Each structure stands twice: as C-alpha cells, then as structure tokens.
Amino acid sequence: MDIEGFFPYRLAVIAEAFARQMALVYGRKYGLTREEWRLLFLLEDGEPADLLQIGHSSSLDKVQVSRAAARLADKGLISRQVSPNDRRLRVYAITAEGHALFTLAFEGVRARADEILLAMAPEDRAALDRGLAALDRAVSDTAHGPSPRPQTP
Amino acid sequence: MDIEGFFPYRLAVIAEAFARQMALVYGRKYGLTREEWRLLFLLEDGEPADLLQIGHSSSLDKVQVSRAAARLADKGLISRQVSPNDRRLRVYAITAEGHALFTLAFEGVRARADEILLAMAPEDRAALDRGLAALDRAVSDTAHGPSPRPQTP
C-alpha cells in the first residue's frame, strides 16, 4: 500500500492544497481568518441570524462562531445586537463595511477558484461534483458515534 | 450565491468530515497525531529515509517531520540514527513496535475508509477518483506563487 494511492491521504492533501489557494486570497490579501471568512459569507448570504443558526449552517461550533464574531465586530465588519425578544440571544448582521470587504474578497476567491475549476475538462468537473456529493452522503450514512460538531452538550 | 453551493466551502467541509472519521481511529484509538500517523505510514511503506525525503513525500515540512519524529522516537516507534556518510543526516526507520502499532492502526483506518467508500455506488467512486485527480492537476497547473510547503528557504 503506497501512501500516495491511499484514498484518505489523497483526499486530505488535495483538499488542503485547494483550501490553501483560497486562504491566500481572503487571508493574506484581505486579512480574514477562515472562520471570519465563513461567518461573513453566511451573514452576507442570509438574513441576520443568531449564533446557533450560524453554527448549524457553517460547520463551526458555537465557540468558534463567538470568537470570530467578536473579532469581526471589533473590525466593524458585523454588528451584534441583543435580541429584544429574548435577551440571551444576539442577532448578528453584516455592516456596510463588512459588505464592502466581503464583496472584494469574494470576487478574489471566486476568481481563483474558477481559474482552477476552468482548467479542468468539463467532464472532470462533473465527475468531481458527483463524486463529492456521493462521498458526503456516504460519510453521513455510515456515521457511527455522535454527530460531528454538536452545538449543545 | 449560497454558501452550501460554493465549491471551496463544499470541498473543505466534506474533506474535513472524512478526515475526522479517520482521525477518530488513528488518533482517539491509537494515540497518534495526524503527523505521526503520516510519518509512520511513510516509513512503514518505504525504505528508511532522511528528513527531506520524508518531507517531500508526506506534504509535511521539515519542522513538522522533525517534531513528529522526536515524539515517535520517544515512544519507541521509530529509530533515528546519524548517517555514517554525512553526519548532518539522520536516518529514520520504523521499529518492531512501530510496525506492530501501525499494522493495527492501518487496519482500523482502512476498514473505516472502506466502509464509507463501499457505501458509494461504484460509478460514484469512479467519478470521485477521476474528479480528484483532475482537481489535483488543475491546482498544480494554475499555481502562481511559490510552490506550497517548500522544504528549503
């Protein structure tokens, strides 16, 4: 068994190399960590939301979201307001500055991602898409222990 | 643009979920870190080698290899001997205990990986394989800056 041909190794190395290319853009060029980038993406994309909703749709746990949100709020990229309905909740929303920065960063990331994906033959792209979707299902379907990244103890 | 459908996000999340399943085995069950696991894999697989050779074929840099090797040597899983030819070099080799532990861990990891992969339709597995290979090439082909994980400054 050669390590290069061992599927778990291959997947990890390829995904890492791709993620590194993206991080060069939002990280080195726009000063965002991966968690900040995801959080901004989520808030830009959807309605203002609270921490648990965000955790659910970002594959981050509540601690990660809380800390990324604190940093983003410090930079003025998002706002955090206590909910009037339930004062335990905070409602996160993207600010105008946040929107502006996200737009720039997103264009950069998308451009780099497209550059890579468009260097692939269309059939290969389709194969990748199909294979990843199937892998995603297979991991969920065969999960044993507790579900990953639980939000509540 | 929905974050769930954004390719870089999808790839990262799926690869992460898969890697987590593997780490549950070699990590939680056999007490190895990811770097120790890779290093052991490499030494089990090939000839005894020096640090730079290992770095090249493991996607780890020399610092990571050096530290993982120190921990593995402490546990008695590998040996490190100064090369007689060039006394700057150290030759790493797996020990009998290392071999025994690796064999157990590998069986476990392979079993979990196979469980997932065999839950996929054969055509989906083939698509995944083909898509990943193409993605790997595309990332390399479109690389701009310095190559990732350089071993020498």
Add this chain to the structure above:
DNA sequence: TATTGTTATACTCTATAACTATA
C-alpha cells in the same frame, strides 16, 4: 558559505469545560 536538522515564537484551529446572564 551552504545544508540538515533542531529549537523558538507566534498565531490559528480544535476540543472541552466552566462560567454569565437570561429564561
């Protein structure tokens, strides 16, 4: 002077647990 391997430093990420304030 250049190279191999090690150590140092700092920051990010991951995983838990404990804490606070509200409900």
Add this chain to the structure above:
DNA sequence: TATAGTTATAGAGTATAACAATA
C-alpha cells in the same frame, strides 16, 4: 433548571526565523 453566549485552557496544526553541527 435549562439555554445562549462568552471566557478559559490546553493541545494540535501552520508559518517563519534563528540556530547548531557538519559539509
């Protein structure tokens, strides 16, 4: 008492720089 969010702590991963020993 339970829940939402925060803070604390520790370990693992990543990125650089500096260093010692040897060539």
